[in-house]
Each structure stands twice: as C-alpha cells, then as structure tokens.
Amino acid sequence: MKIAVLNGSPKDKELSISIKYIEFLQKKLPNYQYFILPISTDINKIESNDSYFQSILKTIEDSDVVVWAYPVYFFMIPSQLKKFVELIFKKNKQNVFTGKYSTTITTSSMIFDYHAHNYIHSISEDLGMHYINGISFESIKYIDLLNKEYQMSFINFFVDFIQKAENKQSIPKKYFPISNQINKIDLDIKIENINRNTNKNIVILTDNLENSNIEKMVNIFSSFIKYKIDIVNVNTINIKKECSGCLYCQEKSVCCIQDDVREIFEKKLPNADAIIFAFSIEYRHLTARWKALIDRSTFNAQLPLLKRKICGWLVSGNLRYHKDLSEFIEIFSGAHFLNCVGIVSDEYDNTEKIVELIQNLANDVEKNIENQPIKPFSSYAQTYHLLVREQIASLGAAKYALYKHFRKHKLLKFPYSRPLREIIFFNIIFNLPFIKMIARKKLLNFLIKPYLKLLK
Ligand SMILES: Cc1cc2nc3c(=O)[nH]c(=O)nc-3n(C[C@H](O)[C@H](O)[C@H](O)COP(=O)(O)O)c2cc1C
Known part of the structure; x- marks a missing residue:
C-alpha cells in the first residue's frame, strides 16, 4: 500500500508536529510505504518549476491513497496548501486524484478545526476522490499523541481507512459539486464622482481584478458612501513571505516579517472607521493570496486590535452554495471582534437587486459608524x-x-x-x-x- 502524504505544514519537517503523527504511523504500521511530500515548505518551487510540480503529481498518481496532513491555520488549511489546491485546478490535474481514497490528519489547538476538515472534504470530492472523515489532534496543551488510548484509536482509524480503500468501499458524498462559474450579471452601471467627507475613513480590502464583478461591486459600494475610501488591493500589496509558523508573534505580539501586511494590520485597519472585505470565491474559499494575509494576521486576532470596528463583506460568487465559507466569514469577523453589519453577494439574476443590496449595506455601514452601537459579541467571537x-x-x-x-x-x-x-x-x-x-x-x-x- 503506497500512501501519498501531502504535508501542509510550513515548518521544517523536523519541527512539524503534524509530521510527528505521520512518523508515529510509520513506526506502528511499517508495512505501508509513506511518501511525505513537502507541499507547504516547497510551494514556491512547486509553482515556479513545472518539472518539480510534475514529480509531485507523479508520486501522488503512483500512490494508492492520499492523506492530507497539516496544521490548522486560522480555522482553515495554511495558505501554502490552498495555493497547491488552486494549482491542481488551474493546471487541470484533477485526474491525478480521481478515484483515490483520501482522508485528513490535522494537529491544532482544536479551535474551529472542523472548518479546515470540511474544506478538504469538499475539495477531495471535487477532485473525484472518495473521502473518509479525518481525525483531529490537539497538539500543544494536551499532546494527544502521548495518550495511550488516543494512540490506539489513531492506529485503528488509519487501518480502517486503508481497509476501506482496499475493499473499494462505497462512501457517501457530503457536498454538491460546485462550478466556480457564477452567472455573469451586468454590473456596468454609471457611477458619478462624489465629494467625500474626510473626517471618517473606510478601508476596503479587496482582491480586485480589472473588470471583475468584485471590482464593480466595490465601485458601486463606494459610490453610496459619503466618507473617504481607501482601497487596498490584496493582489498587489507587498507580501514578502507567507506565515511559516515560527511563533515569533507569540512572544512579541507582532509578526517578524516586515512588509505591507504589518502596515495593514497594525496601522491601516486599526485607524479605519469601518472595514469592507471584498473578494471573489475561488475553489470554494478565499484565494491563497487572501489566506496568506489572514494567516499573518493571527497575532492580531489574539490581540483584538480591531475590536468593535464596523465591518461588511462583498462577495462575488455563489455564496449560498458555500455554507462553510459563510460560516468562515462569521468566525473571522468574530475572531477579530469585528461588528459585522452585512454580507452581500452578486448571486442574483438582476442588476437592480444587487445594486440595492449593496446600497443597503453602504447605508448600514454609515449608520453604524455614526452611531457607534455597542453590540454584544457573536457566539463565534x-x-x-x-x-x-x-x-x-x-x-x-x-x-x-x-x-x-x-x-x-x-x-x-x-x-x-x-x-x-x-x-x-x-x-x-x-x-x-x-x-x-x-x-x-x-x-x-x-x-x-x-x-x-x-x-x-
Ligand atoms: C498562524 C497560525 C494560525 C493558527 N490557527 C489555528 C486555528 O485557527 N485553530 C487551531 O486550533 N490552531 C491554530 N494554530 C495552531 C496550529 O494548528 C498547531 O500549533 C499545529 O499543531 C502546528 O502544526 P505543525 O507543527 O505541523 O505546523 C495556528 C498556528 C499558527 C502558527
């Protein structure tokens, strides 16, 4: 039995707790062959060097089963692993995975870890795999692997997974297949310039691509706002590096990488009166680029510097088909103690409706900025x-x-x-x-x- 392990930890293999769980399996179940693929640490090489990408795919293709092994980062998979998912689809390599059995092994503090599991579950099904519910371990405080009963149940879980794959057992599907195409609605409306009142400031964080629906939604939103608007394009800011899990922030309460991410989370957002997050859904979630920004904000969520700030979300894509993503938005807002006043997507079949919803969101944002309501925090927060x-x-x-x-x-x-x-x-x-x-x-x-x- 050949097992391809997609190692999603951005740490060196020696320091990765998740990989210690795989090494435990290697020790206890030595008859299987394990191929640990350094997806997150090598993601830039995988992206830029096609023959390296092909060699990774070849190992997966030659394996019988696929195991996603990764730490949970901000309730999701780390940005590097998300980039790998995007590469598979963009380069049309789904067939490498189709028909294989797959599962997940995560380590984390078990804070909303199920969201990451759900994501990999849905993506595995999109890749045509038979997905068997994964297993989640607490890695820091309780150190599950030291517990003898957990060790046994881990071994049983894995043997059961392999047996199901060997017997080609039928596995129920959990998710409807999703196409990333949204119905293109004509959002080309004429927008007039307005004189802005500069005593309040709204920051819009967005992954605008020229002429995309999200760009148009941002423009429509801005046209209904009387205050100063500062648009920050996630795709063009300087992100020197993704989070590598070095934990510098746990001691210093700041990220050790000096680039635009720090500027955004330490100055721009804390100084804004409201924050709008505007993004297009890509492969069921925010893009890897967004996720890189979010992972790097972890220190900031633990020190809630954005506490009680007003926020709103503009989403291009079929959000109602992505209940998990909607929940992620709520958890993210909650983790940052943001006061979320609304989420608007472009999944309606007429322009007027979308424009009206965006206008309502703009009105609510302004109203909330002016009144500064103290709302109880959400249960997610x-x-x-x-x-x-x-x-x-x-x-x-x-x-x-x-x-x-x-x-x-x-x-x-x-x-x-x-x-x-x-x-x-x-x-x-x-x-x-x-x-x-x-x-x-x-x-x-x-x-x-x-x-x-x-x-x-
Ligand atoms: C940037 C960052 C974000 C994290 N976010 C979460 C989280 O949302 N939920 C959670 O339970 N643990 C979270 N953790 C903890 C890691 O999942 C945990 O430490 C994991 O065991 C690390 O595994 P590794 O050593 O294999 O990289 C986070 C850690 C880091 C560095």
Missing part, C-alpha cells in the same frame, strides 16, 4: 476568545506576552488568576533581553520535544 484565553492561561510561559496583554487591557475576564509569584517570576524572566531571544529560539524545540521522546 466568544467561543474563539474563550479558547484562546484557555490556552493563554494554561500555557502561561509560552504565551506570556499575550497573557499580559489580555490582562492589561481587560479584554477578557479571567475567572481565575495565575499565582502571583508565577506572574512576578515570568515578568522578570521574560523581560530580560537575553532570555527573550533564547525563549523564542527554543519555543519550537520546546513544543516538539515530547513527540521526539515518544518516537525515540
């Missing part, structure tokens, strides 16, 4: 931050910067306080520059250590 808070409280040492920030700004109530002497101890220790530097370097090694011990 509460759930996300309770889970993050749990992590901070239990991983005080590793997440000390976040812990301090949450307490200082009274962002969340802690039902219990860490013992005073522990706080004083970490405060002194973690403020020594030398310790800070070592702590960051050691964090990844510290997280992987229990797994290395187990696999020895």
